[in-house]
């Protein structure tokens with residue numbers, strides 16, 4: 074069917090089966106490959122995107138559920154995401170980098186909702202994202218630092 | 228290494244497809260080959276390392292090793308930049324295609340830095356000398372009056388300076404300085420080496436713009452998924468494709484026959500039924516809708532639990548004596564005050580890199596082009612030449628970023644599938660494994676059982692040590708009927724046990740392979756590290772001694788064992804890392820209730836590591852609170868990257884201890900995805916404290932793997948310390964402890 078998707082403020086008219094998971098519509102049809110496939114069963118968070126600001130695993134969401142909504146992916150930009158990019162950079166967080174799109178989107182969502190997350194908040198918010206390379210302590214630290222950076226800027 | 232040469236520009240363009248200009252330096256860094264690993268390359272004395280300096284000042288390093296999260300691109304670039312006195316912002320790295328010209332590109336065994344550091348430094352130093360000569364000529368001064376600093380050559384007489392890029396033309400006409408004239412920097416003067424450098428790929432990693440294998444897009448490409456027999460080496464009896472064909476997007480369904488690798492070489496492919504579609508998801512869906520009847524073949528009765536029991540029986544009896552055994556353990560046990568016995572088991576494990584196996588291939592008449600996340604592009608290339616009967620020169624392997632490898636992507640079965648399908652459909656095609664495919668059809672890390680017996684005298688000194696081990700050999704993947712662990716495998720921690728035991732006997736028991744066996748980050752050290760460190764802890768307890776002190780005593784007098792490599796084993800360095808970790812952890816301190824500390828030490832990939840883990844155990848559930856690790860990896864090229872690697876190894880080793888288990892029933896792997904093959908997640912992640920010994924004058928040794936084998940024993944020893952309950956079989960989740 075014809076589907077209109079709005080991704081990072083840009084609209085895309087594509088052809089896709091309505092039950093196709095949003096992940097594959099974004100990757101294979103729209104052609105934005107920053108959102109990753111890790112498990113296909115909502116277990117790893119590699120495919121995380123925001124739909125109308127809500128954290129969503131795009132492998133478990135049919136493309137039809139995103140119609141008329143605003144999709145935000147790692148190719149996008151927002152104030153919190155930019156802060157996180159900077160502290161991810163400062164902390165040399167990634168190893169293979171593959172999970173990091175999903176980690177950054179999940180962290181963006183956390184900061185969007187919680188201005189000053191505790192370690193426990195971070196652990197809870199980030200535990201649906203697997204990093205096989207094991208960069209968790211750096212991610213935790215980079216999130217705290219993004220908060221600090223934000224407070225500095227105000 | 229061979230002489231550094233200036234590369235003819237036309238050749239450079241031909242080989243690399245790079246526009247060129249400026250200076251291109253190349254040399255050949257020969258590397259240590261792995262004996263068991265078949266490759267076809269002959270003796271090429273052509274350059275395999277390159278740097279390219281352009282007029283705009285840009286310096287490009289061609290990285291011949293695959294990047295899979297270990298930071299190799301950055302580490303090698305830093306060595307060149309340092310010797311060259313370059314400004315880091317002009318440095319970039321380009322990934323090499325798979326080609327013999329690069330020497331051995333196989334990225335495993337934690338040896339990229341070990342083998343490439345010196346040549347990289349020399350190339351940087353050579354470039355600097357040429358730039359200095361060029362500037363000296365220009366100013367008409369002696370070379371000694373010029374120095375390089377931050378991408379400029381400076382005339383020390385008058386402080387005039389000139390940009391590297393502006394000297395390129397002149398410098399390219401200068402004769403290459405001979406080896407004797409190359410002076411490497413002193414350790415004290417390093418600017419990048421041994422410091423903290425950020426990954427050169429950070430921007431791409433944080434913007435989703437790094438191209439992994441799965442992100443490759445070629446015009447008109449198709450997507451494919453393959454249904455493979457649940458039992459290893461089974462094949463298709465018949466199949467019905469009617470339902471699958473009706474899935475929107477599915478274009479074609481093809482049976483793939485198994486490609487059996489010739490003895491001693493390559494990996495082949497399993498075969499099965501492939502669904503070709505115009506997007507990945509349709510291919511996945513079509514695959515689910517296939518109705519296939521399988522011939523399960525000989526492995527259909529393989530039950531991993533029964534196999535473990537069989538191995539447990541076998542280790543009770545005398546096995547094959549392994550060379551290197553010494554003294555007489557039986558009489559030592561007879562004379563002992565007490566003896567201790569224990570049997571340890573490790574299950575099959577799988578790599579599960581975040582990026583599943585995948586490959587994109589385009590087979591055209593007499594050429595093959597591949598884009599894939601492979602650790603060993605040259606073997607891939609030879610393998611394709613063998614199976615598809617295409618000359619190696621006509622095969623191009625473009626190495627993409629790897630979303631993790633851990634040994635899985637050293638095997639090119641997934642690439643062979645893509646090429647076979649592209650040939651069949653006459654179009655470029657990307658094969659993507661589902662996570663279930665990855666878990667169920669891997670080259671598994673072998674399961675192992677080991678039995679240990681030790682004797683103690685009345686002072687608690689170890690008098691004798693008997694160890695019987697059984698695990699399916701990696702060699703079985705290259706040579707059927709290899710039913711005993713091989714010498715190179717036993718050499719990973721078993722025969723080279725670090726303790727100078729007077730009476731030491733190692734025996735090898737039979738262990739057939741009924742799954743494809745491969746190597747996983749740190750390989751056999753996972754078994755040896757677990758068995759030996761757990762047992763030393765048991766002996767220490769029986770001897771009523773402190774485990775750290777017990778390790779130190781057992782290591783005995785300082786000694787250096789030369790061995791065959793250039794990296795002698797020095798027991799002092801192992802003691803030093805242990806003492807350092809004990810200090811970091813404040814070993815001996817008063818612990819909160821239900822907390823325990825456990826220690827392990829291990830020597831692998833020529834690096835020395837000691838780890839202490841602090842656990843808390845409440846209601847029989849184990850939580851890791853802290854992990855302290857010290858590594859001595861010789862010259863620490865990029866400190867922050869080494870820390871990152873060890874933090875990663877901590878989490879990786881922890882996943883093995885807590886969750887890692889592949890089991891089979893009727894020959895089929897029972898696990899499916901991350902819900903039943905679990906990973907450590909952030910909420911489980913302990914506080915990790917890493918220290919790197921300052922050994923800048925020693926040659927660099929392995930970093931990516933050596934931290935892994937210490938985790939399981941340190942965790943289990945900590946659990947014992949907290950609860951007096953001894954864990955001898957992994958993983959903890961099976962014991963209800965997570």
Ligand code: FES
Nearest residue numbers: 111112113118132
């Ligand atoms: S791919 Fe969606 S959660 Fe793993």
Ligand code: FES
Nearest residue numbers: 170172204205206
């Ligand atoms: S950085 Fe490799 S999986 Fe997270």
